[in-house]
Amino acid sequence: MKLWHKVFLCTLALAVLSVFCTSQLLIQQEFSRTVSAETDRSLTEHSFFSAGIFSKLNYRKAGSGQPFLGDGEAESILVQAAADQAGGKGGMAVYRDGVRIASANTPIELRSGSLLESMEQKTLNGEECRTVIEKDGDRYHIVTASLLPIEGEEYELFTVRELTGIYRAREQETRYAQGFLLLFSLVMAAVLSLVIRRLLSPLGRVNRGIGQIARGEYGLRLQESGSREFRELSQNVNTMARSVEENVERIQGIADSRKQFIDNLAHEMKTPLTSILGFADLLRIKRTVSDKQRREYSGVVVEEAKRLQTLSGKLMELAVANHAKPDYAELDVDLLFREMGLTMAPLLARRGIRLLWESSGEKLTADRELVKSLLYNLVDNAAKASKEGEEVLLSCVKGEGTVILSVSDWGIGMDEKTVRRATEAFYMADKSRSRKNGGAGLGLALCARIAEMHGAQLRIKSAPGQGTTVFLAFPETPPAEPEGGEST
Numbered sequence: 001m002k003l004w005h006k007v008f009l010c011t012l013a014l015a016v017l018s019v020f021c022t023s024q025l026l027i028q029q030e031f032s033r034t035v036s037a038e039t040d041r042s043l044t045e046h047s048f049f050s051a052g053i054f055s056k057l058n059y060r061k062a063g064s065g066q067p068f069l070g071d072g073e074a075e076s077i078l079v080q081a082a083a084d085q086a087g088g089k090g091g092m093a094v095y096r097d098g099v100r101i102a103s104a105n106t107p108i109e110l111r112s113g114s115l116l117e118s119m120e121q122k123t124l125n126g127e128e129c130r131t132v133i134e135k136d137g138d139r140y141h142i143v144t145a146s147l148l149p150i151e152g153e154e155y156e157l158f159t160v161r162e163l164t165g166i167y168r169a170r171e172q173e174t175r176y177a178q179g180f181l182l183l184f185s186l187v188m189a190a191v192l193s194l195v196i197r198r199l200l201s202p203l204g205r206v207n208r209g210i211g212q213i214a215r216g217e218y219g220l221r222l223q224e225s226g227s228r229e230f231r232e233l234s235q236n237v238n239t240m241a242r243s244v245e246e247n248v249e250r251i252q253g254i255a256d257s258r259k260q261f262i263d264n265l266a267h268e269m270k271t272p273l274t275s276i277l278g279f280a281d282l283l284r285i286k287r288t289v290s291d292k293q294r295r296e297y298s299g300v301v302v303e304e305a306k307r308l309q310t311l312s313g314k315l316m317e318l319a320v321a322n323h324a325k326p327d328y329a330e331l332d333v334d335l336l337f338r339e340m341g342l343t344m345a346p347l348l349a350r351r352g353i354r355l356l357w358e359s360s361g362e363k364l365t366a367d368r369e370l371v372k373s374l375l376y377n378l379v380d381n382a383a384k385a386s387k388e389g390e391e392v393l394l395s396c397v398k399g400e401g402t403v404i405l406s407v408s409d410w411g412i413g414m415d416e417k418t419v420r421r422a423t424e425a426f427y428m429a430d431k432s433r434s435r436k437n438g439g440a441g442l443g444l445a446l447c448a449r450i451a452e453m454h455g456a457q458l459r460i461k462s463a464p465g466q467g468t469t470v471f472l473a474f475p476e477t478p479p480a481e482p483e484g485g486e487s488t
Contacts, residue, residue, distance in 0.1 A: 004200045008192055015192075016185050023177040031170045038163055039131055039142060045090065046129060046144040046159040053081050053157070057150060074150045078102045091160035096153060106160055139164045202226035206233055213237070218245035275304045326367035326453055328478050333396045333403070334359040336368075340375050340394065347380070352388035355379065359396040364403045365478050366454050374450045378407040378470050381444065385411035385468060402473040410467035419460050423448040455479040 056077050078094045082102035091105030129146045140163040148155040202225070209222040218241055222234040279297040283289060289297070337357035348355055364371070375394070382392040386409045393408040414422065423444045447470070451458040455475050462468035 003203070004196050007200070008189075008196050011192055011196070012185070012189055015188050016181065019184055020177075020181055023181065024174075027170060027173050027177060030173075031166070034166050034169075035133075035163065038161065038166065042131065042142050042144045042159065042161045043129055045161070046146065046157070049081075049092065049159055050146060050148065050157055053078065053148065056081065074153070075101050078155065093158045093160075094148070095156040095158070101155065106158075133163065140167045199227075202230040202234075206230065206237060209234075210237060213241050213244070218248055273304075273308070276301050276308075326370060326478070328365055329368060331364045331366060331368055331371065333362045333364050333405070336364070336371065336375075337394050337396075340372065340379065343372075344376065344379055344383075348383055348392070351383055351386075353383045353386055354391045355394065356391055357394035360398075362396050362398055362403055364396075364405075364474055365476070366474060370450045370453070374447050374472070375405070375407065377444070377447050382407055382409035382411065382468065385409055385413070387411065399473060401476055403476060405472045405474065406469055408467065408469040413464045413466050413468055414460075414462040415464050419462050422460055423458070 057074065060073060060077060079102040082092055082094065082104040091103070093103035093106050094101040129144055131142060131144050134141050134143055142161050142163050144159045144161075146157050148157050206222060209220060212220050220241060221238050224231050224234040224238070226234075279300045283294070283297050286293075334357075337359055341355050341357065344355055379392055379394070386392060390410055393406075395406050395408070397404050397406075448458050451472055455478060457471075457473045459471045459473075460468065461471065
């Protein structure tokens, strides 16, 4: 069942129930007031009739000059009173010891003893009376009773008034109310159907929009209109869609970069493995191999094996960097540069490159081993880009809230496109020269990852034929949590 159906049915049921209860309450209140008025009227008439009987008795006594009435005189007066009532609208009856003495216009059977016990006691002008409403078939009567003490005897006086008209009026009003309720229900149903569907129409629009987003249309944005609740709902859905779109793009980017990483890795490993396999197979199947050929073949095998060793080492460093947490400590930059000079001296000496450094005693809060790996890769890249006899410079300056390390060379440099892609894994502008120098295209990718973990910014300034400078701006206060996410 749809939401608007539920709202419609619940609202209609509450409205109809409210109108029904209100109408029944009003009809019952009006009926109760009418019955109460008729009861008071019956009591008044009964009291008046009773007083009339006593007046006649007293008049008879006064006329006879006797303090007491003779035998049968009281009952004759009661019979006469009944005869006088015969022409009226009401009825009456007089009983003594359960025996009817006189009656007139009594449409119902009066049971004096049991009737008195079931009647409700009333008091009117100091006189105790009893009343009850009796039903005879489809007719209703109100019976009023009281005791008449006459000449030492107790008589029971009953008067009767018909209330059938009042009950029929209530039944008619109830039927009118039911008809009105039916008409009201039809009109209310039509109005509610239009109003509720109109009020909930923005919800349908939002629901359709969410369905489209769920089917992959992450760029869809809902119209923020309608009541405040629907505007807030549309805003929240748009925020969710924007977040989903960004996450999907990020995940897609990660997936694409991983695929590219794997493709590049497979490509980079294919060439050395092919060379190693080919020349090793030549050494295996060739019966006679001269010393020159053996040295040539084995030299190729060794060089390609070194390339694989370098590639696996860089991959290992990159994998460790992706999962490592920096172990922060305060580093003396001048001492760090001296250690780099001693570590890199043999490698740079073979290439005829000199390493220089300059520092003013700055302090850096970072992970010593990760920063040493970063500087090693930058110096190694700078040496590969430099000619024999050139220099590589390490320097450190204090910035605004940062400590800036830089590695500079005056080698071949890079164009703008190469600078933009330099930190991509396996990217090499000149693959033949890079492979000749033992490069795998992972050095700057590793540097970028280490910088990211420290919350540092890596920037490359380079131009073809003018050399390259890589700047690393480390924050003076390291981030509370290691930065960076999933990376290839």
